[in-house]
Amino acid sequence: MNKGMAPRESEGMTPIIKTVALALAVPITVFGLYIIAHGHLTPGGGFPGGAVIATLVALFLIAFGKDIGARALNKKMFSGLETVGLVGFALLAFLGLGSSFFNNFLANSPGLFGMAIPFGPNPGFMWTAGTIPLMNLAIGLEVFAALSLIIILFFTEGEDK
């Protein structure tokens, strides 16, 4: 063992870090989902929200070590989620082809997120902006899955020293 490193990687870190990681799981996920869901009203959106949730994967891998992490976090699942996010984003863009690519066909319609935005200063309403919240959701899923996949591969592949 080299100078002052944590215990063996396969066992993870101390129980204090494991407990804190478990306690932080729900707040981090909720905050990330909040950033994604309010992407069309407040600062943030799909990319920062997905990155926030992906930090949870990194935290779990560091806290619980390689063995548990590699067993619990399936690479194929994250690869599939990434595909779902990308295909959903492209599909939403192509669905607007009635008039133009990326046309916001859901805004000001009776459909999903179709509420017309009231005139003047207002606090911002969730049920507005048409395809933008759905695209934020797709981007969030894609970024979360891709960054998690990068972190998992980075952590599980290769030799340990």
Next chain:
Amino acid sequence: MIFEVVQGVLLLGIVATAFKALNNKDLLVGTIFLAAMSLLLSAEFYLLQAPDVAIAEAAIGAGLSTAIFVMAIKKTKRWEDEKGN
């Protein structure tokens, strides 16, 4: 006046933590100082009314890149040797 003082303190903190991150033989300590610099930079972005960039900086800079650096240090070595590599 208070705004300038807070900003000056933040900027001095950014420079100090960046210097400590570079000028350290222990790479793990350097990584933690880099995360602290990222956090201060995120606060500075927020003060300059760019909350979107601040959120991204806090998530990527302080969260993800720290984790990736810690993993890289685990797979290589923790201490810089005398020759500087």
